[in-house]
Amino acid sequence: MSAGSNVSVVEHPLVENSLVALRDVNTGTDAFRRHARLLTLILAFHVLHDLPTRAVVINTPLEEVTGYEIDRSVIFVPVLRAGLAMLDAMSDFVPGSKVGFVGLERDEQTAIAHSYYQKLPTQLETAETIILDPMLATGGSAIATVKLLKANRASSIRLACVVAAPEGLEAMQGLHPDVRIFTAALDRGLNDRKFILPGLGDFGDRYFGTT
Numbered sequence: 155m156s157a158g159s160n161v162s163v164v165e166h167p168l169v170e171n172s173l174v175a176l177r178d179v180n181t182g183t184d185a186f187r188r189h190a191r192l193l194t195l196i197l198a199f200h201v202l203h204d205l206p207t208r209a210v211v212i213n214t215p216l217e218e219v220t221g222y223e224i225d226r227s228v229i230f231v232p233v234l235r236a237g238l239a240m241l242d243a244m245s246d247f248v249p250g251s252k253v254g255f256v257g258l259e260r261d262e263q264t265a266i267a268h269s270y271y272q273k274l275p276t277q278l279e280t281a282e283t284i285i286l287d288p289m290l291a292t293g294g295s296a297i298a299t300v301k302l303l304k305a306n307r308a309s310s311i312r313l314a315c316v317v318a319a320p321e322g323l324e325a326m327q328g329l330h331p332d333v334r335i336f337t338a339a340l341d342r343g344l345n346d347r348k349f350i351l352p353g354l355g356d357f358g359d360r361y362f363g364t365t
């Protein structure tokens with residue numbers, strides 16, 4: 155991992171391999187979905203690397219042994235739509251995790267996200283809350299999500315994304331320096347339509363086949 159402060163850029167040949175497939179304009183929907191899942195599995199290792207564990211005693215077919223299981227309540231919050239692409243792979247690692255939903259969509263002209271849906275579990279205060287959103291562009295969607303979570307008393311928040319732009323990172327760090335951000339790529343910047351460059355285009359459209 156690289157980058158400073160509370161931003162981690164996950165570096166791994168398997169991440170690069172999936173990233174290049176996601177970025178490639180010739181990658182079709184099925185392969186796009188497969189690589190989004192693979193990349194999320196790797197991200198999960200890093201996003202969840204320091205979750206506390208507790209000792210449990212179980213029996214193998216041969217003898218008793220002490221093992222360790224996750225000892226923290228975890229709430230995943232995919233930002234609709236694109237964040238849904240990361241939910242299954244991430245939550246597979248955490249039995250008993252809860253899921254909250256935040257629906258946000260950027261206006262195509264202004265790139266300002268407007269909220270159209272929200273449903274959050276209770277007990278955000280005592281959980282590790284992980285926002286799932288593959289693209290951090292202007293940061294507007296992530297900032298709105300963090301604001302909502304904090305208004306609902308979330309005490310420890312992380313953001314998992316696939317591609318981040320410096321503009322979005324700066325905006326997030328300025329307003330919410332306590333939120334730890336994990337990304338597979340830190341790209342160059344935004345174009346005049348606030349799309350990430352080089353980026354991968356519209357993640358939601360490519361994942362759900364709506365282009």
Ligand code: PRP
Pocket residue numbers: 233234235236237258259260261265267287288289290291292293294295296322348356357358359
């Ligand atoms: C995309 C993406 C993020 C947002 C990032 O969602 O999934 O939520 O844009 O941009 P920002 O940092 O400038 O806010 P989009 O609004 O395209 O909706 P979708 O997931 O339904 O496609």
Ligand code: URA
Pocket residue numbers: 289291348349350351353354355356357358
């Ligand atoms: N949302 C996307 O899906 N892609 C971008 O480049 C920016 C926002």
